[in-house]
Amino acid sequence: MDILIYGTINSVVLALYALGFALVYGISRLPNFAHGALYVLSGFITWSLLNILGLPYLPAIILTMIITAVIGALIYQFVLIRIRGMEISEIIASYAIGLAIIESLRYFGFRGMTYTLPAFVEGSIDIGDIPVDYHRLIIVGIGLVVVLLLWLFTHYTKIGLALRGMAQDERAALMLGIDSDMMAIVAMAFGSMLAALAAILLLPLGNIVVESGYNVLILAIAVCIVGGLGSWVGSIFAAFLIGFAQILTAVYLGSHYQMVVALLAIIITLIVKPSGLFGQQKELEERV
Amino acid sequence: MLEATGLMVFYENMLALNNISIKCEKNQIVGVFGANSAGKSTLMYTLSGIMQDIRKKEKMAGGERITIHGDIFFNGKSITDTRPSRIARMGVILCPERRRIFKESTVLENLKIGGYLASRSQAKETMEYVFKIFPALKELKKRTGGFLSGGEQQMLAIGRALMAQPKILLLDEPLLGLSPLMQLTLVKATKEIRDDMGLTIIVTEQYARPVIPIVDYAFILENGAAVLEGTREELMNNPDVRAAYFGV
Numbered sequence A: 001m002d003i004l005i006y007g008t009i010n011s012v013v014l015a016l017y018a019l020g021f022a023l024v025y026g027i028s029r030l031p032n033f034a035h036g037a038l039y040v041l042s043g044f045i046t047w048s049l050l051n052i053l054g055l056p057y058l059p060a061i062i063l064t065m066i067i068t069a070v071i072g073a074l075i076y077q078f079v080l081i082r083i084r085g086m087e088i089s090e091i092i093a094s095y096a097i098g099l100a101i102i103e104s105l106r107y108f109g110f111r112g113m114t115y116t117l118p119a120f121v122e123g124s125i126d127i128g129d130i131p132v133d134y135h136r137l138i139i140v141g142i143g144l145v146v147v148l149l150l151w152l153f154t155h156y157t158k159i160g161l162a163l164r165g166m167a168q169d170e171r172a173a174l175m176l177g178i179d180s181d182m183m184a185i186v187a188m189a190f191g192s193m194l195a196a197l198a199a200i201l202l203l204p205l206g207n208i209v210v211e212s213g214y215n216v217l218i219l220a221i222a223v224c225i226v227g228g229l230g231s232w233v234g235s236i237f238a239a240f241l242i243g244f245a246q247i248l249t250a251v252y253l254g255s256h257y258q259m260v261v262a263l264l265a266i267i268i269t270l271i272v273k274p275s276g277l278f279g280q281q282k283e284l285e286e287r288v
Numbered sequence B: 001m002l003e004a005t006g007l008m009v010f011y012e013n014m015l016a017l018n019n020i021s022i023k024c025e026k027n028q029i030v031g032v033f034g035a036n037s038a039g040k041s042t043l044m045y046t047l048s049g050i051m052q053d054i055r056k057k058e059k060m061a062g063g064e065r066i067t068i069h070g071d072i073f074f075n076g077k078s079i080t081d082t083r084p085s086r087i088a089r090m091g092v093i094l095c096p097e098r099r100r101i102f103k104e105s106t107v108l109e110n111l112k113i114g115g116y117l118a119s120r121s122q123a124k125e126t127m128e129y130v131f132k133i134f135p136a137l138k139e140l141k142k143r144t145g146g147f148l149s150g151g152e153q154q155m156l157a158i159g160r161a162l163m164a165q166p167k168i169l170l171l172d173e174p175l176l177g178l179s180p181l182m183q184l185t186l187v188k189a190t191k192e193i194r195d196d197m198g199l200t201i202i203v204t205e206q207y208a209r210p211v212i213p214i215v216d217y218a219f220i221l222e223n224g225a226a227v228l229e230g231t232r233e234e235l236m237n238n239p240d241v242r243a244a245y246f247g248v
Helices: A002-028 A035-051 A057-078 A087-107 A134-156 A158-168 A170-175 A180-205 A212-227 A232-252 A255-272 A283-287 B040-047 B050-061 B084-090 B107-117 B120-133 B135-139 B150-163 B180-197 B232-236 B239-246
Strands: A124-127 A130-133 B002-011 B014-024 B029-034 B066-074 B092-095 B168-172 B200-205 B217-222 B225-231
Touching (some): A002 A035, A002 A232, A035 A057, A035 A212, A134 A158, A134 A180, A170 A180, A170 B084, A170 B092, A212 A255, B014 B225, B029 B040, B040 B066, B107 B120, B107 B150, B120 B135, B135 B150, B150 B180, B232 B239
């Protein structure tokens, strides 16, 4: 029973880590290695808004999401747009930006155990005989709502549909008047916003530590690779797969093996099915 | 309406378009005929601004060097260096070779994505029209694009292009690989679209015979150059053309 509950929670957490990364990659084929850094950064932005400017919680959250989205858009507009389509350069540049963000946060003293965000609602409830705090339930709830909203957004709004068109065939989208640079910026802003949302939801569970930026990035990449790069359904499925695998390992082998599970999942996927569970290998088709 | 003068396109040192000047008037259907590698698709890409976008991206990646000379005018305004999304917004819509429909989306979604530039009422109206001229699509609304047959995909591609509210529609090899019956359907539909929506249409094809009955004016390309042009009657009566392109 506790495996089921905590497995679900952990899976939703992983899905939240990965959604932003999957969204950006799925739409503009940009592996955003600054994802983890944006996650940590938005944690500190929220903390600053709460404790330095003294804003109430909800406005601070909304403001953080907007600020992070703008930062993501700026990163794209001023750096990544120049190396569009060159995968290695994209990885190096975005990773460099991520490193710069994380290390400058460390440099300016945002480190150690002193920075925490308050939980949305204190207290816990017993499900069966397992205590689960309210905040984790909220995470699961909001996680599901986000997935649902994202699905509605990409199926029923003009911009969402345009984003999906661009994800499938950028040049065909261009012929229909969909500005691919503009859409890539929108995608990056959305991806960053999702990173911020994940941070705001998940950081109250522990301390804000700069190093978690790297962990988040690795977990996000693991989920996306296992699920198939660019496939959102696959990512969510993979999040549950890895999420439960992690909890099972924690219960039966010890919690310090949790990270190994994610990395092992990457390796096994790349050996057995390199395109991931739901990924499609498109290159063959494009060559014809 | 759309006019190109002295258009030259190089891929590295290879000449793909050689000093082509074409012109089409409002409400005409203009044919562009030529064999493989005569430069039909290059011409279409250049007219719709896609070639300029490819040039920009190749330059950024340090890839193939593409050079474009000449001018393109749409309604008297130069669009030679306008961004493709702006050109599309002005009403020049390309329905590309090999259709390039969105294979993972349903027919309905393909049309909706096509309607990105349309207002809500325009999109609704055009979608009804698309289902009217291509009733087959209506039955397949929920079908994923990749599972359609070639002919259905081509209908969808044309429908999707219409959703973008074109003033001038560029059809690049719409009959490629289709059965004679389907070819006939599409040719008839093309004429109908022109008559109903008051569009201007440029259509390219390798083999002129199925399309020639509906074109008003045509150009014949060979090795990137326009070797011959004229009205339908003029071309039909030219013995060389008859032998080479109509198989008579």
